[in-house]
Amino acid sequence: MAEDGRPAPQEETPLAEAPAVRFESVSMRYGRGPEVLRDVSFDLPRGSFQFLTGPSGAGKTSLLRLIQLAERPSSGFISLFGRDTALMPRDAMPDLRKRIGVVFQDFRLLDHLTVFENIALPLRVAGQARRSYAEDVEELLHWVGLGDRIEAYPPTLSGGEQQRAAIARAVVSKPDLLIADEPTGNVDPAMARRLLRLFVELNKLGTTVLIASHDIALVRSLDVPVLEIVDGHVETTGGPR
Numbered sequence: 001m002a003e004d005g006r007p008a009p010q011e012e013t014p015l016a017e018a019p020a021v022r023f024e025s026v027s028m029r030y031g032r033g034p035e036v037l038r039d040v041s042f043d044l045p046r047g048s049f050q051f052l053t054g055p056s057g058a059g060k061t062s063l064l065r066l067i068q069l070a071e072r073p074s075s076g077f078i079s080l081f082g083r084d085t086a087l088m089p090r091d092a093m094p095d096l097r098k099r100i101g102v103v104f105q106d107f108r109l110l111d112h113l114t115v116f117e118n119i120a121l122p123l124r125v126a127g128q129a130r131r132s133y134a135e136d137v138e139e140l141l142h143w144v145g146l147g148d149r150i151e152a153y154p155p156t157l158s159g160g161e162q163q164r165a166a167i168a169r170a171v172v173s174k175p176d177l178l179i180a181d182e183p184t185g186n187v188d189p190a191m192a193r194r195l196l197r198l199f200v201e202l203n204k205l206g207t208t209v210l211i212a213s214h215d216i217a218l219v220r221s222l223d224v225p226v227l228e229i230v231d232g233h234v235e236t237t238g239g240p241r
């Protein structure tokens with residue numbers, strides 16, 4: 001144990017081998033409210049695929065917001081790719097965020113851009129030329145069933161279509177880490193399985209994946225570890241033995 005109370009092994013883990021995400025005794029509350037998460041510790045090893053479950057209000061979105069650096073823990077330590085987020089300078093955060101693809105529960109598509117432009121945005125921001133990604137973006141849009149909505153604007157899409165566009169945007173740049181908040185909440189079971197296959201394929205390419213879902217059938221369809229939030233604590237179950 002180091003002087004600041006942090007377990008010593010983290011300091012000894014070389015950056016390249018460090019887990020994509022490490023929570024150490026993390027607690028979190030909103031303002032002066034009750035603790036939503038209490039003494040939560042877990043690792044997402046690089047290249048792993050895990051689900052995050054728990055009933056409505058359990059704290060799934062809150063945990064994902066901590067990983068996105070959108071919230072700070074009230075105590076404990078969070079490291080991303082071996083870097084302690086509390087010690088990280090503010091100007092290092094945008095680069096770190098770029099390594100994380102996020103599927104938000106409320107989609108967050110830009111209404112004034114077409115579906116194609118929304119999905120291509122992370123690539124455009126990364127400085128890629130349109131001709132280098134146009135075909136890939138179209139193929140991805142066909143895969144998520146939006147082949148006929150490429151030039152549509154988000155407000156004209158159904159909830160399920162917006163969700164699929166949000167998923168395409170999160171995976172298009174093959175991020176190091178993908179976190180998805182109820183990514184199949186608005187689609188039918190066949191499309192949910194298809195989207196899950198997309199996440200599995202991305203994971204095979206090396207992306208670490210964490211999917212929050214309370215769809216038990218979906219969670220059980222893969223033999224991967226499940227982080228379950230029970231009463232503010234996180235318990236890990238399942239996965240290959």
Ligand SMILES: Nc1ncnc2c1ncn2[C@@H]1O[C@H](COP(=O)(O)OP(=O)(O)OP(=O)(O)O)[C@@H](O)[C@H]1O
Nearest residue numbers: 030033036054055056057058059060061062063214
């Ligand atoms: N911005 C906020 N301010 C205050 N309390 C919040 C805020 N966001 C969430 N909470 C509270 O934190 C708790 C956990 O909410 P959270 O959204 O993380 O749960 P969840 O498991 O994602 O739920 P759901 O499955 O319904 O999306 C809830 O009691 C919720 O009311």
